[in-house]
Amino acid sequence: xxxxxxxxxxxxxxxxxxxxxxxxxxxxxxxLLHNIHKSGATGVVIDxxxxxxxxxxxxxxxxxxxSMSDLMGAKVVLTGIQPAVAxxxxxxxxxxxxxxxxxxxxxxxxxxxxxLGE
Amino acid sequence: xxxxxxxxxxxxxxxxxxxxxxxxxxxxxxxLLHNIHKSGATGVVIDxxxxxxxxxxxxxxxxxxxSMSDLMGAKVVLTGIQPAVAxxxxxxxxxxxxxxxxxxxxxxxxxxxxxLGE
Numbered sequence: 001x002x003x004x005x006x007x008x009x010x011x012x013x014x015x016x017x018x019x020x021x022x023x024x025x026x027x028x029x030x031x032l033l034h035n036i037h038k039s040g041a042t043g044v045v046i047d048x049x050x051x052x053x054x055x056x057x058x059x060x061x062x063x064x065x066x067s068m069s070d071l072m073g074a075k076v077v078l079t080g081i082q083p084a085v086a087x088x089x090x091x092x093x094x095x096x097x098x099x100x101x102x103x104x105x106x107x108x109x110x111x112x113x114x115x116l117g118e
Numbered sequence: 119x120x121x122x123x124x125x126x127x128x129x130x131x132x133x134x135x136x137x138x139x140x141x142x143x144x145x146x147x148x149x150l151l152h153n154i155h156k157s158g159a160t161g162v163v164i165d166x167x168x169x170x171x172x173x174x175x176x177x178x179x180x181x182x183x184x185s186m187s188d189l190m191g192a193k194v195v196l197t198g199i200q201p202a203v204a205x206x207x208x209x210x211x212x213x214x215x216x217x218x219x220x221x222x223x224x225x226x227x228x229x230x231x232x233x234l235g236e
Contacts, residue, residue: 001119004135006165008223013131017122047124105126 003028005035011043011112012036012074013105017050025061032065036074043112044069047105049080059094066099075115077101079108121146123153129161129230130154130192131223135168143179150183154192161230162187165223167198177212184217193233195219197226 001024006013012035018024032044046062048054054062066076077100081089089096100115102108119142124131130153136142150162164180166172172180184194195218199207207214218233220226 002135004122004133004168006124006131006133006223008131008227013124013126015122015124017120050122105124109126 002031005032007035007039007041010041011045011109012039012041013045013047015047015050015105019053020051020058022057022061025058029061029065029068033068033072036069036072041074042116044074044076045079045102045105045108045112046076047079047108048082048085049104051080051085052082054085054088056092056094059089059092059096063094063096063099066096075100075112077108077111077115080104120149123150125153125157125159128159129163129227130157130159131163131165133165133168133223137171138169138176140175140179143176147179147183147186151186151190154187154190159192160234162192162194163197163220163223163226163230164194165197165226166200166203167222169198169203170200172203172206174210174212177207177210177214181212181214181217184214193218193230195226195229195233198222 003014003016003024069076079102081101100111102111121132121134121142187194197220199219218229220229
């Protein structure tokens with residue numbers, strides 16, 4: 001299955017509400033990059049509120065999505081990272097450096113507005 | 119699978135990007151009503167841009183969702199209804215009366231703002 005990507009003005013909104021398996025994560029990466037290209041979005045919010053668990057592969061894919069989107073000119077903010085996910089990431093030694101984060105979707109959009117100076 | 123529901127301020131956003139089978143539609147109806155109750159949302163935008171086809175059952179479920187949400191105090195706007203879907207609905211004799219519609223997600227949010235006077 002594909003993760004739905006919503007376009008709102010210049011931004012893309014994604015809420016991941018299923019368990020991400022490896023193939024879904026890779027499909028998502030591809031879909032999102034195509035969507036950025038097609039829509040000319042300047043910012044992306046990926047909401048992880050409903051993600052209870054993350055492994056090193058998914059963390060890598062998410063980190064890659066951020067770098068790739070950045071290359072294409074779209075700033076990504078990850079929102080709603082749960083305590084258990086944050087603990088796992090740090091325990092795995094994955095620091096998601098240079099990745100903007102925020103508490104929830106609203107805060108993520110505010111952060112994008114600020115960072116993009118719009 | 120469940121259709122993701124995003125909360126943005128007082129509104130819920132839903133983009134249906136899969137073929138709706140009967141069970142998914144019923145699950146969606148239930149999820150949305152629970153979400154309205156939990157979040158206290160005053161408005162809902164359901165984006166149907168990616169829906170190519172609709173049958174009378176799905177149309178009925180969508181119509182019911184609008185009426186049920188209305189009872190719970192949340193105004194629903196359907197957006198992005200495609201030509202083929204509009205043709206099918208009218209051919210089936212389903213008029214979706216009293217259902218607010220708009221061209222896309224942005225217009226749907228503007229419509230909610232206007233109708234709710236916020």
